[in-house]
Amino acid sequence: MFSVNPQNAEAKIDLSSASIDNIRAETTGFIATTSYKQLDELVRQHKTLILHIHGYPGSGKSEIARKLASNFPFSDPAPDTLIKWHIECSDKSQDVASQLILILKALKERNFLSESHFTTEKDLQNGKSKPFVELIRKAEVPTLVLIEDPQPNDFDLLRDFLRWIDQLGEQMRFPLHVYVTMRKNEFATTRDHLRWLKCYRNH
Numbered sequence: 001m002f003s004v005n006p007q008n009a010e011a012k013i014d015l016s017s018a019s020i021d022n023i024r025a026e027t028t029g030f031i032a033t034t035s036y037k038q039l040d041e042l043v044r045q046h047k048t049l050i051l052h053i054h055g056y057p058g059s060g061k062s063e064i065a066r067k068l069a070s071n072f073p074f075s076d077p078a079p080d081t082l083i084k085w086h087i088e089c090s091d092k093s094q095d096v097a098s099q100l101i102l103i104l105k106a107l108k109e110r111n112f113l114s115e116s117h118f119t120t121e122k123d124l125q126n127g128k129s130k131p132f133v134e135l136i137r138k139a140e141v142p143t144l145v146l147i148e149d150p151q152p153n154d155f156d157l158l159r160d161f162l163r164w165i166d167q168l169g170e171q172m173r174f175p176l177h178v179y180v181t182m183r184k185n186e187f188a189t190t191r192d193h194l195r196w197l198k199c200y201r202n203h
Helices: 034-044 061-071 096-109 118-125 130-139 152-168 191-197
Strands: 048-055 083-088 143-148 176-183
Touching (some): 034 061, 048 061, 048 152, 061 143, 061 176, 130 152
Parallel strands (some): 048 176, 083 143
């Protein structure tokens, strides 16, 4: 398992696990409502999926996203190798670019990358994610990225990331899901930013 503390300190690799997984356990006492069950059924039907959940603070969007993430890739038994990564931007100690770079470093440690990833790091720092998405595609393992409460400085990269994920369509051999949660009363969910999120394959 690949883990990092909230201050983005040096990552530590647990070589006993082939998976890259830092998803938090879902909230205890989670109640699966009819709406949640319908969403769960919908999510399971897609190999490639962008799921956008927005609402007011305390409305349960994070719990829903984390519950779905904990069950990903919705197979029994679960695969031996997968990528599940949680980016929590709300406290501004994490940002999308640096966290995607941590995924790259974990892929390198796991020998999933047959090519240099340094150029890809520079691309991410410059708001370009196409090479990163291509590396994820080539890794051919179930992959989930959960992004909670992205901040304004994340939007350019996030927009580009969702665009390239969307262009993959259903051609992936393995599931590739991106879940984005956003607070309805913050700058992140003004009309313009909701408009560009809705351009993608959201459910």
